[in-house]
Amino acid sequence: MKFTVEARDINSRAGVLQTNRGSIHTPAFMPVGTIGTVKAMSPDELKEIGAEIILSNTYHLYLRPGHEIIASLGGLHKFMNWERPVLTDSGGFQIFSLSALRKIEDDGVQFKSHLDGSMHFLGPKEAMEIQKALDSDIAMVLDDCTPYPSTHKYAMDSLFRTLQWAEQCKEFRNEGQALFGIVQGSLYEDLRKKSVEELVDIGFDGYAVGGLSVGEPKEEMHRLIRFTAPLLPADRPRYLMGIGDLGDALIAVDAGFDMFDCVMPTRNARNGTLFTSRGRVSIKREEFKADRGPLDPDCGCYTCRNFSRGYLRHLFMSREILSMRLNTIHNLYFYLNFFRNMRKSIIEGQFPEFRAKWEPIVS
C-alpha cells in the first residue's frame, strides 16, 4: 500500500492511496457494507456511482455466515463480487455497541452474539485471523472503544489496553494486508497525544481516530478532531472512524483527515431522508405528491435522471423495495460526489470557499 499526498490547501489534503485492488482518491468516503452488502445496492451500482472502497464489519461477518465460510468461498471480494478495495474494522466497536454481554480482559473480550446468544471470544490474534480469512485490503487493529463519559483514569486504563492490543495485532499482521492503528483517549488531549505517540512507535500503514461521535457534545468532538489531526504522521492516511455527517467531515478535512465512513447516507435513505444541494429533504412530505421535478435538479444520479419527486414519495409511502434502492443510490451518489468536489477544491486551492459554500447547506 502506498499513500501520496498530491495537494494541500492549508491543512486539508488531496491524496491517493494505492492498493493491489485499485486506487482510492482522498478525501474518501467509504460506504458501509455491514453484512457483506451495502444495503439495497448491487456491486455494479456501487461502481457506477464511483465508490472506490467499501467498509465491511468483521463482527457481523464473523457471526454470519462466519469468516471460514467466506474464506472457503474465495474471500470477501469474491463472495460479494466486489473487486475493488475493502477495509474491515476489527469487530471491537460492534461488540461494544451490539452484544448483550461482554467481559473485557487483558487478552481480549468475551461476548454474547446478538443473533443467537452464543458466547465468543475476540482478542488481537483472533481479530487478525478473521480479517485474514476475509482477505480485506486494509485491516484495523482491535481496540477498546472508550465509552462517553469516562473518567481520566478509566480512559487511560482503556487506552493502555488498546495500545497493548495494537502491538499484538501488529505482531500477527497479515502478509499483503495494510494495518491501521486506532487512536483512543476519550476527550482527554494528553491521552490522545500519548495514544498517537505510542502507535507511531509501533508503526502502522495508516492511523485512525476512534472513540468519537459516541455521545459527546459536537463542540467536544470538533475540538478533538482539530487537536488530533496534526499529531498524526503526515505521510500516512488519516481515517476518522464512523463520522459521516457532512458538516463534521468539512471540519475534519479542514483539519487534515483523509478517510471517512458512516451508515448515515444509506440508513437515512431507507428512512426517506435525502441529501440534496438545497439541504435535507424528507421525501414523504405531502407537498411532493404531484411534484414532477427531480429530487435534486443539480444531481446526475440514476434516481434524479429518471424519476420524479411524486414517484419517489409514492414508492416510500407504499414501502416498496425500489424506494430504498433509489433513495440509497441518490444519497451515496450525493456523498461521493461531495467528496470528489471537495478533493477538487483542495487541488485548486479553493477548499475554504468550498467549505464556506457547503457548511450552511449540510450542517
Add this chain to the structure above:
Amino acid sequence: MKFTVEARDINSRAGVLQTNRGSIHTPAFMPVGTIGTVKAMSPDELKEIGAEIILSNTYHLYLRPGHEIIASLGGLHKFMNWERPVLTDSGGFQIFSLSALRKIEDDGVQFKSHLDGSMHFLGPKEAMEIQKALDSDIAMVLDDCTPYPSTHKYAMDSLFRTLQWAEQCKEFRNEGQALFGIVQGSLYEDLRKKSVEELVDIGFDGYAVGGLSVGEPKEEMHRLIRFTAPLLPADRPRYLMGIGDLGDALIAVDAGFDMFDCVMPTRNARNGTLFTSRGRVSIKREEFKADRGPLDPDCGCYTCRNFSRGYLRHLFMSREILSMRLNTIHNLYFYLNFFRNMRKSIIEGQFPEFRAKWEPIVS
C-alpha cells in the same frame, strides 16, 4: 393494436402483438407491477431481462397514489419510467380479494379500501376512466369474478352482470387504448360458452379468461382451459388471467393461450423459492452454506453470472434487500427465458418435445 399469429404447432401459437409502445412476442409472460413498480426491480433491469410488457393493478393505483395524481405526473409510463407496453386490470379482482366490505350492485360495486377503510364505488364507467388516466396500452373490462364454488344459478347471474358491464366498458372505451373482454362462467361449460359468444358479439381487441385458479381443483382448471381456448376468436390474443405456474402455462399454451401474468416468480423470489432448470430450489437450505456454484449453471442472468449459492443463501438468511433483488432478477429471467424458448419451439414445430421435456421439471 395489431395481432398476428406467425406460427402454429397443433393448437399452440407464436404471435406478435403490436402496440404504439412496442411489440410483444407471444406466448408472453407479463411481470406484475402491483403498485407502480415490479417489486424489487428497476425498469432498466426489466428491460435487460427482456420484459416486453408489464401488468399494473388499477385497484392499488386508484387507492394510492390515485389515478389523478398519476395522470398529472404524465401517466403510468412516465410515472414509472417504463416506456414499453402496460396492461392494466380493471380493479375488479382486487376488490373481491382484498377489500373488507363490498356490495355488488347492477351498476357497479361499492367497496371499502383495505388501506384506510374509506368507501369507494367502481362501475364500468369509473373503471374505464381510471384506466384512461393511467394511460395503459391494454385495458380490461370490469368483471364480476365468480367465486369458487358457485351454483349454476349464482354463476349465471354473476356472468350476466359481467356481460352487462363489458358492454358498458366498450361504450366508454378510450381512444388509442386496446380493450379486452373477460370470459367468466365458473366451472360450467355452458356458461363459459355463452360468455364467449356474447363477448364476441360485443367485440373486443382481445379475450381474457378469468375466474380460474380461485380454489378449484387443478384438473377442473385444466378442463376449463382446454374447453375455453378453442372457443375464442383465433385472430385475437387470448389471455389467461392470473395463472403463472409454468406447468399450467404449458397446458394453456398447448390449448392455444397467448398471454399470462402471475405474481409467482416475484413473490416466490422474495420468499427464497427459486426456479431453475433442475426444478425449484429453496435457497435457505443448509447445504448451500459454502456452495461456490451458481444457482442455476444453465442460466445467463445477472445473479447466476455473478454470485454463488453460498452468497445468495447468506443474503437470504440476513434478510438483506439485495437478496430480494437478486432472487427476483433470477426468477423473472427464468420465466421470460422459458417463454422465449417455448415460443421458439412452436415456431420450430417442436412444442410437444418442449412440453415433454419441461413438464416434469416445472410441475
